[in-house]
Amino acid sequence: MSLLGPADIRVLADKLGLRPTKKLGQNFVIDGGTVRRIVRVAEPRPDDVVLEVGPGLGSLTLALLPEVARVVAVEIDPVLAEQLPRTVAERAPETADRLTVVHADALKVTVEDLTTPSGPPTILVANLPYNVAVPVVLHLFQEVPGLRGGLVMVQSEVADRLAARPGSKIYGIPSVKASWFADVRRAGPVGRAVFWPVPNVDSGLVALTRREPPPTAATREEVFAVIDAAFAQRRKTLRAALADWAGSAANAERALRAAGIDPGERGERLTVADFARIAEHRSE
Structure with a gap:
């Protein structure tokens, strides 16, 4: 298997006529060490079905595929959704049959959309678009009850808010709602230089471990x-x-x-x- 490096990313982007857009929160990971670290920290199991949101050009997808039973990649950009299977077939043909691409908005997908021959997703591992990170996490944990947890890369400030505890100045709606579904913790920083284009904010990893919501008669x-x-x-x-x-x-x-x-x-x-x-x- 061959991971995507900075030169590969730029060649692919040029081939596709791709200009990363702020609207879609497109910042592509160009560092192999970072995607290997994400996979290591996520601790996927060989029988896991990984849900990846916003796979982009496939940097993280390529690192995940050899480790798990299947990757379900949800991509809203039609050009990227069409290219991803080709990239995997070229660079890691032995894993190509483990990839399912769903061309859709992650905020609107259902568990039926995401269920594969290997079953529904069991773990979320993704470099999430900054502008929709929190609603995507909440929607997917609500929609896919089989998700046992996940590891997401988000803007550092969003990571802090998701993992904040009661009494903290940054504890708020994202913190409380995420804690309905999961135990949430920071799992390390990510520098700006691992992305193309380089964002003007730092990033961070957030680990989520599914738990039962508090016992209540309320919905x-x-x-x-x-x-x-x-x-x-x-x-x-x-x-x-x-x-x-x-x-x-x-x-x-x-x-x-x-x-x-x-x-x-x-x-x-x-x-x-x-x-x-x-x-x-x-x-x-």
Whole structure:
């Protein structure tokens, strides 16, 4: 197998007439050491079906294919989606039958779209487009219950927010919603020079390990509605921030007290289990 180096990436891009776009968050990894590190840290198993979002020109795809049963690559760009199987056939023909390319928007795919002869995806390993990283992670963990975890590369600031703990200044909606699905932690930094074009931000790896959501009578949608309301005005106390959600500040206070939470508290100090309890006590 031959990984893609900087010269290979540029030759491929020229061949395709490709000009990376900010709209699609296209920054291609050109460093073989980085993709090998991602695969090593992700710890995929030989029987895993890897879900890769935004494979681009195939740098990470080529490193993943020899290690797993199958890679399901979701690519929104039609030119890249068409080229990826060709690149794999040329550079790693012995693994070509392990690749499934899904030309689609990762925010709209269903588990049916992603299910292969080897089964549905079991692990997410991806260099995610910066502009949609959080919604993509949340959508895929909701849509694909068989995902046991994953390792994603995202903008460093997004990595910090996803992995933030209650009480932190950067703890917010991404942190709480991600924790509904998984234990989340930072798994190392990634420098700018490993990308083409070079982004003007640093990147980071985030590891996710699936866990059961907190036991609650409320639905996920109901819990997420409380989270959205609590952080829409994060400087306000929960009594004030949840007034619209509950119908009034008095109703919000009743729900908070019933959930065992101080109405004068702020959302940034609550766990996802706390928000689940609040959702259970919303007045009819």
